[in-house]
Amino acid sequence: MRHIIDLCDLTEKEFSDLYKLVSNIIDRPEGYVDACRGKVLGSLFYEPSTRTNLSFSTAMMRLGGSVVGFSDPNATSASKGETLKDTINMVSSYADMIVMRNPREGAAKVASMYSSVPVINAGDGGHLHPTQTLADMITILRMRGSADDMKIGLCGDLKYGRTVHSLLHFLQRYHNVQFYLIAPDALKLPDYMVKFLKDNNMPFCEVDSIDEVLPELDVLYMTRIQRERFVTAEEYANLEGNYQLTAEKMKRAKKDMLVLHPLPRVDEIAQDVDDDPRAVYFRQARFGMFGRMALLLTLSKLPFERAGHHEIGADPGIRCSNHKCITRSELYVPLHGKVGDRCPYCDAALEMQL
Amino acid sequence: MRHIIDLCDLTEKEFSDLYKLVSNIIDRPEGYVDACRGKVLGSLFYEPSTRTNLSFSTAMMRLGGSVVGFSDPNATSASKGETLKDTINMVSSYADMIVMRNPREGAAKVASMYSSVPVINAGDGGHLHPTQTLADMITILRMRGSADDMKIGLCGDLKYGRTVHSLLHFLQRYHNVQFYLIAPDALKLPDYMVKFLKDNNMPFCEVDSIDEVLPELDVLYMTRIQRERFVTAEEYANLEGNYQLTAEKMKRAKKDMLVLHPLPRVDEIAQDVDDDPRAVYFRQARFGMFGRMALLLTLSKLPFERAGHHEIGADPGIRCSNHKCITRSELYVPLHGKVGDRCPYCDAALEMQL
Amino acid sequence: MRHIIDLCDLTEKEFSDLYKLVSNIIDRPEGYVDACRGKVLGSLFYEPSTRTNLSFSTAMMRLGGSVVGFSDPNATSASKGETLKDTINMVSSYADMIVMRNPREGAAKVASMYSSVPVINAGDGGHLHPTQTLADMITILRMRGSADDMKIGLCGDLKYGRTVHSLLHFLQRYHNVQFYLIAPDALKLPDYMVKFLKDNNMPFCEVDSIDEVLPELDVLYMTRIQRERFVTAEEYANLEGNYQLTAEKMKRAKKDMLVLHPLPRVDEIAQDVDDDPRAVYFRQARFGMFGRMALLLTLSKLPFERAGHHEIGADPGIRCSNHKCITRSELYVPLHGKVGDRCPYCDAALEMQL
Structure with a gap:
C-alpha cells in the first residue's frame, strides 16, 4: 500500500485494517488531532472538484496536518508547459503525500511512477476514483x-x-x-x-x-x-x-x-x-472524509520506497487507443505490450501507432 | 447565539460577553493559540472579498484552527448547478463552523436553516454584514x-x-x-x-x-x-x-x-x-480580526442544535419582491406571509406571485 | 535583516548564520515543527507562481505556522483599484510576515515601506528573486x-x-x-x-x-x-x-x-x-524550501521596527525610466535624486518627467 490508484489494489487484510482505523476515528476523533502533525499534503487539482478537494483538505487538517496545492487548473505550472513528471518531482520534494485529481486517464499511475512520496488518486478522468x-x-x-x-x-x-x-x-x-x-x-x-x-x-x-x-x-x-x-x-x-x-x-x-x-x-x-x-447521502460524504483521514494516516506511517519508473518497459511502435489517456499528452511515459493488450495506465486497449 | 446572520440578533448580554472576550484576546493573544485546535472552519466565498476572507482565515488560524473552502465563484459546486442547501449540507458534514459570503440577499439565513453547524454571515449581497x-x-x-x-x-x-x-x-x-x-x-x-x-x-x-x-x-x-x-x-x-x-x-x-x-x-x-x-481605519481592520476570533471561539464552544427548516411555513402564492433575494434562485426555500409583509430572508416586501 | 528584498542585503555574518540554520533544519527537521506555532504568513501572489508559492507555504507549515493570502491576480483587492500601500497596510495588520510576488519592479521595496511586519520578496518582475x-x-x-x-x-x-x-x-x-x-x-x-x-x-x-x-x-x-x-x-x-x-x-x-x-x-x-x-535540480528545489524555512524562522524571531516611508525624499520633477517600475503605477510613492541616478526601487535610471 504505497500508492492508492485503485481501491482494489488493497488486499483484503489491508482494507480490513483500514476499515478498523476508520471506525476508531469515527468513534474517537479527538484521539487523532495530532496524528499527522508536522506533515504536509500536496493537493493537486487539475480540474475543479470542490467536494473531493474539501474532503481531503479537511481530513488532513483534522489529523493536525497542513495542505498546500492548487485547485484552479489555470494557476498550475502545467499551463506553463511543464510536464506532469516535473510537477510531481517538485511537489514530492516539498510535501509528504500527494493527492491528485487530473482529467487525463491514467494520470495517477504516471504520477506514482515519478513521486518520491505516496500518491492518492482523487479521480483520473472517467477512469478511477478510489x-x-x-x-x-x-x-x-x-x-x-x-x-x-x-x-x-x-x-x-x-x-x-x-x-x-x-x-x-x-x-x-x-x-x-x-x-x-x-x-x-x-x-x-x-x-x-x-x-x-x-x-x-x-x-x-x-x-x-x-x-x-x-x-x-x-x-x-x-x-x-x-x-x-x-x-x-x-x-x-x-x-x-x-x-x-x-x-x-x-x-x-x-x-x-x-x-x-x-x-x-x-x-x-x-x-x-x-x-x-x-437517505444517507450526506452521512456518506461525512464517512468519506473519515475514510480519507484513515488513508492519509496509514500512508503517512508506512515506510516509503520510491517506485521507480523502469518497471514499465518501452515499445515505440505501440500507443493507447484512448484519446484521453495520459500517455497521449505526456510523451516521455514508457509504454509496452502488443495490440489488444490493456494500457497499464488507463486500461484501454493498445493499438499500433500510425 | 447559534448562527450570526445579523449583529442585532445578539442580546445586550451576549454582545457584552463577546466584547469582553475581544478585549482579552487583544490584551493577551498568546493565551488563545490553541483555543480552536482540531477545529475546521468552512469558508465559502461565492464572490471574491480578499479582505473579509483573509480576516476570517487569519482569525481561525490564530486560534490554532484550520480553514478549508473556496474564494473563487467559478470553482464552486454552485457553478455545476448544485443548490445552496446541498452545498451547505456537504460542507457542514465536514467542517465545525461555516462562514459564507454570497451575492444573494438572505442567503445566510437560508444556509443557517440547512446547516448542522453554526453559520456566520460574511455579507449577503447588499443586505447584512455583521x-x-x-x-x-x-x-x-x-x-x-x-x-x-x-x-x-x-x-x-x-x-x-x-x-x-x-x-x-x-x-x-x-x-x-x-x-x-x-x-x-x-x-x-x-x-x-x-x-x-x-x-x-x-x-x-x-x-x-x-x-x-x-x-x-x-x-x-x-x-x-x-x-x-x-x-x-x-x-x-x-x-x-x-x-x-x-x-x-x-x-x-x-x-x-x-x-x-x-x-x-x-x-x-x-x-x-x-x-x-x-486615522484608525487600519487599526479598525485589525480590531475586526480580533472580533472574528472572539466570534469563532464563542460559537465553537456553544452546544449546537440543528435549527431545522420547518420554522418558516410555506405559502405558494407569495414571493419576495427583491430580485436579488435568495428565494428567487433557491426555489425549494419555504416562504409564507401576506402581501406587504417583510421577507424573512432579505427583509424586502412580499408580493403576489404572478 | 528586517525585510528581504535582495539577498545581497544580508551581511556575510547574517548569511553565514542563516546557512547554519538551514543546515540544522535539513539535518533535524523534526526539531522545528513548532518553531512558528501561532504565527501567520501573508502570502500575496499578484501573478501565479505555483512553485514559489508552494515552497513558501510548505516552509511556513513545516514550522507549525499558518498561511493566508491569494494566488490569483483576479481575486486581489488590487483588481478593485486598491493601492499596494493599502493592501500592505491591511495584510500587515493581520499577518506576522508577508511574502509577495508582484509583476512590477521595485514592488517589494515599496511594500516594505508601508508594512508593519517583515516583507520577503518572492520576485518583483524581472528585478530580484532573492x-x-x-x-x-x-x-x-x-x-x-x-x-x-x-x-x-x-x-x-x-x-x-x-x-x-x-x-x-x-x-x-x-x-x-x-x-x-x-x-x-x-x-x-x-x-x-x-x-x-x-x-x-x-x-x-x-x-x-x-x-x-x-x-x-x-x-x-x-x-x-x-x-x-x-x-x-x-x-x-x-x-x-x-x-x-x-x-x-x-x-x-x-x-x-x-x-x-x-x-x-x-x-x-x-x-x-x-x-x-x-542532476540536482529537484534537490535544489527542496533546498530552496529549507532555505525559506530558515528565513521565515529568523524573521519571526527578530524584533521588528516599522521602517517608515520618510527615508526616501520626494522630488516631483523626476521619474523612473523603467515602464515596469512600481513608481509608474503607485503614484504616491516618493522618488528623489537626479537624472541618471539609479531608481531606489527598481535600479533603473531616473529621468526628467515630461
Whole structure:
C-alpha cells in the first residue's frame, strides 16, 4: 500500500485494517488531532472538484496536518508547459503525500511512477476514483455491518458512471450480493462490466424503472443522469420519472433500506427525500472524509520506497487507443505490450501507432 | 447565539460577553493559540472579498484552527448547478463552523436553516454584514470606552452603503448619540432608514459637506462613493470635494476624533491623512480580526442544535419582491406571509406571485 | 535583516548564520515543527507562481505556522483599484510576515515601506528573486562545501535571466570563482553585468555552446531560453543543440559536476539527464524550501521596527525610466535624486518627467 490508484489494489487484510482505523476515528476523533502533525499534503487539482478537494483538505487538517496545492487548473505550472513528471518531482520534494485529481486517464499511475512520496488518486478522468468507493463501502459497512447477502440497486447512468463501475469491482469481494441494474437503454452497463459480473458469478438483472424493484432492495445507489446523453429532450422527459426517487416512492421501500448517492445530485433525488432517515447521502460524504483521514494516516506511517519508473518497459511502435489517456499528452511515459493488450495506465486497449 | 446572520440578533448580554472576550484576546493573544485546535472552519466565498476572507482565515488560524473552502465563484459546486442547501449540507458534514459570503440577499439565513453547524454571515449581497459592524463597534468601544453621548458623522454613500445601515441599527442600543448624515442628494439615507431613526428617537441632521460639521464630530465614518452612481461626471467633479477628507481639513477636527472606514478606500480619504493618529481605519481592520476570533471561539464552544427548516411555513402564492433575494434562485426555500409583509430572508416586501 | 528584498542585503555574518540554520533544519527537521506555532504568513501572489508559492507555504507549515493570502491576480483587492500601500497596510495588520510576488519592479521595496511586519520578496518582475539565489547557494554549499575555487558555467538566457544576475551578484563574495557564460549572441549577458564582473575582478569567458567547456565545469547552471526571443524559428532550431544538455553530453562532464536549474525547465535539459546523480535540480528545489524555512524562522524571531516611508525624499520633477517600475503605477510613492541616478526601487535610471 504505497500508492492508492485503485481501491482494489488493497488486499483484503489491508482494507480490513483500514476499515478498523476508520471506525476508531469515527468513534474517537479527538484521539487523532495530532496524528499527522508536522506533515504536509500536496493537493493537486487539475480540474475543479470542490467536494473531493474539501474532503481531503479537511481530513488532513483534522489529523493536525497542513495542505498546500492548487485547485484552479489555470494557476498550475502545467499551463506553463511543464510536464506532469516535473510537477510531481517538485511537489514530492516539498510535501509528504500527494493527492491528485487530473482529467487525463491514467494520470495517477504516471504520477506514482515519478513521486518520491505516496500518491492518492482523487479521480483520473472517467477512469478511477478510489476514495469515492471507499466512502460508499464505509457507509454500507458502518450502517449494515457487511455487504454480504445484500440486494443492491444501482440506478441512473450505469454506462459512464465511474463510481458504479468501481463499486461493482469492489463488491466482488462480498458473498451472495444480488444486483439490480436500473437504467435506460442508452445508459446501460457496458458489455465489459456485464462480462465482469458474469465472470465473477455476481448475479444481476437489468430493469427499466426504480418502481419494479424498490421493495426488494437493501441498498439503492442513485447516480446522476446527464440530460445531454439522451437523444432527445422528449425521450428524457418520458423516462425521467423511472429513474427519480421521491418521498412518495420511498413509502414502498424497506424500512431499513439505504439510499446512497456520490453527490452532487440534481433532481434524480427529490428534495422531499432528504428528511427520510434512510437517505444517507450526506452521512456518506461525512464517512468519506473519515475514510480519507484513515488513508492519509496509514500512508503517512508506512515506510516509503520510491517506485521507480523502469518497471514499465518501452515499445515505440505501440500507443493507447484512448484519446484521453495520459500517455497521449505526456510523451516521455514508457509504454509496452502488443495490440489488444490493456494500457497499464488507463486500461484501454493498445493499438499500433500510425 | 447559534448562527450570526445579523449583529442585532445578539442580546445586550451576549454582545457584552463577546466584547469582553475581544478585549482579552487583544490584551493577551498568546493565551488563545490553541483555543480552536482540531477545529475546521468552512469558508465559502461565492464572490471574491480578499479582505473579509483573509480576516476570517487569519482569525481561525490564530486560534490554532484550520480553514478549508473556496474564494473563487467559478470553482464552486454552485457553478455545476448544485443548490445552496446541498452545498451547505456537504460542507457542514465536514467542517465545525461555516462562514459564507454570497451575492444573494438572505442567503445566510437560508444556509443557517440547512446547516448542522453554526453559520456566520460574511455579507449577503447588499443586505447584512455583521462582522463589519462588529469591527466598527470594537474600534469605538476600545478607543473611546463607549458610544454613548457621541456625535457621529456618516459620510459618503448613505443610500446603498450596507455598513452604514447596519451600524445605525446597532447604535440604537446606545444613549444620546447624535448623527450627522453627510451625503449628496442622490445618495441620501433611504426613507426606511430615516423612519428607523425617528421611530427610535435617534437625533440626526442631514448636511451637504464634511466641512459644515467636522469640528463637532467625535467619530467620522467615511464610505466610498461609486462614481457611476452620479448622473454625470461633471456632477461628480463638482461635489467630490464635499465628501473627501484631507490632512488640511483634519486641522479643524477635534484632537481625539476617530476616522473610521470599512475599506477599501479609493480617494475619499487622501493619502496624507494616513499618518494622522486619528486615522484608525487600519487599526479598525485589525480590531475586526480580533472580533472574528472572539466570534469563532464563542460559537465553537456553544452546544449546537440543528435549527431545522420547518420554522418558516410555506405559502405558494407569495414571493419576495427583491430580485436579488435568495428565494428567487433557491426555489425549494419555504416562504409564507401576506402581501406587504417583510421577507424573512432579505427583509424586502412580499408580493403576489404572478 | 528586517525585510528581504535582495539577498545581497544580508551581511556575510547574517548569511553565514542563516546557512547554519538551514543546515540544522535539513539535518533535524523534526526539531522545528513548532518553531512558528501561532504565527501567520501573508502570502500575496499578484501573478501565479505555483512553485514559489508552494515552497513558501510548505516552509511556513513545516514550522507549525499558518498561511493566508491569494494566488490569483483576479481575486486581489488590487483588481478593485486598491493601492499596494493599502493592501500592505491591511495584510500587515493581520499577518506576522508577508511574502509577495508582484509583476512590477521595485514592488517589494515599496511594500516594505508601508508594512508593519517583515516583507520577503518572492520576485518583483524581472528585478530580484532573492530566495531563488538562496536555493542556488544552499545547493552549492551543501553539496560542495564552498563556492570558492569553482568553475561555474551559466547557460541559456543570460540577458533576461533574473536568476543568473542575482547569482552572479552574490557569488562576488567568493574567491577564485571562474565563470563560463554560455549563450547565443542575442541572449548574452548585458553590458552592465559584464561591467559588474570586471569591476569586481570576477574572471569570465563567453562561449557559444555547452560542448566547448563542459569537461572543465564544477557547476553547470542551466536556464530556460524562451523561443520567442530568437529572431526566427530557423535561427532557434540551428542553435538549440548548443544550449541543451543531454545524457550523451553528460558523459564528458566531471564525475562530481552539479547541474542546477531554477525550474521549470522545458527541453533545455533532456528527460534522460534526470536519473544522473549529478542532476540536482529537484534537490535544489527542496533546498530552496529549507532555505525559506530558515528565513521565515529568523524573521519571526527578530524584533521588528516599522521602517517608515520618510527615508526616501520626494522630488516631483523626476521619474523612473523603467515602464515596469512600481513608481509608474503607485503614484504616491516618493522618488528623489537626479537624472541618471539609479531608481531606489527598481535600479533603473531616473529621468526628467515630461
